[in-house]
Amino acid sequence: MKTKLAVAALTLGLAFSVLKSPEYELSERGQWVAYRGGGQLLDYATFNHQCVANQIVKSPNTHIENTLQSMDAAVKAGFSAIHLNIHHTVDGKFAVFHDWTLDCATNGSGVTKKRDMKYLKSLDAGYGYTFDGGKTFPWRGKGYRVASLDEVVERYPHVELWLNMKTGDRKSVVALLAYKKSLPAHQRSRFFHFAANKNLSLYTPNGVKRSALSMESGKKCILDYILYGWSRFYPESCSNTKVVVPPSFTKYLWGWPEQFAARAQKHGSRVYLWMKHSEFSPEYDFLDRGVGVIIGDIAGVNSRD
Known part of the structure; x- marks a missing residue:
């Protein structure tokens, strides 16, 4: 039994290493x-x-x-x-x-x-x-x-x-x-x-x-990425578009923020955090890591260090 479990674990590990997405560099x-x-x-x-x-x-x-x-x-x-x-x-x-x-x-x-x-x-x-x-x-x-x-x-x-x-x-x-x-x-x-x-x-x-x-196409991209975004197979629903991410979903996205953004850029897309009329916080400033921010708090952004 232990041998079968070890073989299964090894097989899964090898499959993950083969299927796992490669690292990408940010382009902007x-x-x-x-x-x-x-x-x-x-x-x-x-x-x-x-x-x-x-x-x-x-x-x-x-x-x-x-x-x-x-x-x-x-x-x-x-x-x-x-x-x-x-x-x-x-x-x-x-x-x-x-x-x-x-x-x-x-x-x-x-x-x-x-x-x-x-x-x-x-x-x-x-x-x-x-x-x-x-x-x-x-x-x-x-x-x-x-x-x-x-x-x-x-x-x-x-x-x-x-x-x-x-x-x-x-x-x-x-x-x-x-x-x-x-x-x-x-x-x-x-x-x-x-x-x-x-x-x-x-x-x-x-x-x-x-x-x-649309709301539906945006949701499909996020859900598709959660399902298999860790792999080499990048969702077509996230390609050649703008990927808008609510803050509550970032923890489910493999490679967030930098690798998530780099993969999107590799596939013709750009990533944005959907902050709306929330107060700006430095923890959401991911611009240097490839993620834009959609936010109405102009004064908050303007006062950042």
């Missing part, structure tokens, strides 16, 4: 991505996924999400990519705004996509933001407006733009792709998209390099 550092353009912090333990404006936590951050002011601060702090929420408006424009409706965050009303850009630009985008239950509204009347995607594209010509299309119907996606096609050729490659799973094929109809990620 990670990058900072400004989540929703930067903004206020949230306590995700109590956040109910409704209105962000009345659930923020007081912090050193000066601005609110998805505004030109917050994007300016992010770019100044060294962020090379900006993640934004956009809505396809009733007049065919793209508004940079998160909520499905206007009533909570602004002094306007109605469904965001059913308003035109002129109306949206007339609103006070900081009107409803409060961190003390409505006792004070520090961003009300301070010049925060709903920006158009046109403004963002023109204002930041050398920054990557990661767009989360809130209006995920086919017509809106086709309109966004037509908008991109209207831009100069050198501008089109700087876009990445968070999309509904049903629309992924619209973003990358024929190409190998994926320009969009």
Whole structure:
């Protein structure tokens, strides 16, 4: 019996040594991505996924999400990519705004996509933001407006733009792709998209390099890697894309952070830690180890040593 166990252990050891992934060198550092353009912090333990404006936590951050002011601060702090929420408006424009409706965050009303850009630009985008239950509204009347995607594209010509299309119907996606096609050729490659799973094929109809990620495709990559990422067989679902990892999953990923990132880079992908509106901590700064960070805490990142 002992002999059989020893033979089995030896066989498994040899199989592991043969199948185990080789070591790779990093080809580039990670990058900072400004989540929703930067903004206020949230306590995700109590956040109910409704209105962000009345659930923020007081912090050193000066601005609110998805505004030109917050994007300016992010770019100044060294962020090379900006993640934004956009809505396809009733007049065919793209508004940079998160909520499905206007009533909570602004002094306007109605469904965001059913308003035109002129109306949206007339609103006070900081009107409803409060961190003390409505006792004070520090961003009300301070010049925060709903920006158009046109403004963002023109204002930041050398920054990557990661767009989360809130209006995920086919017509809106086709309109966004037509908008991109209207831009100069050198501008089109700087876009990445968070999309509904049903629309992924619209973003990358024929190409190998994926320009969009859905919640489902992102989860599949992580699960596939957990199952056999330790081996020589790298998941196709993680190739030629952006691999976005919630912090709670890092402990399950073989080679995290550096070898995980190096293998992704070897297969045409880049790795990012999904921090959202959480507070920055130095323990999550993996840029020198090949992992980017998607985070809205611009002040926290800016104050690092």
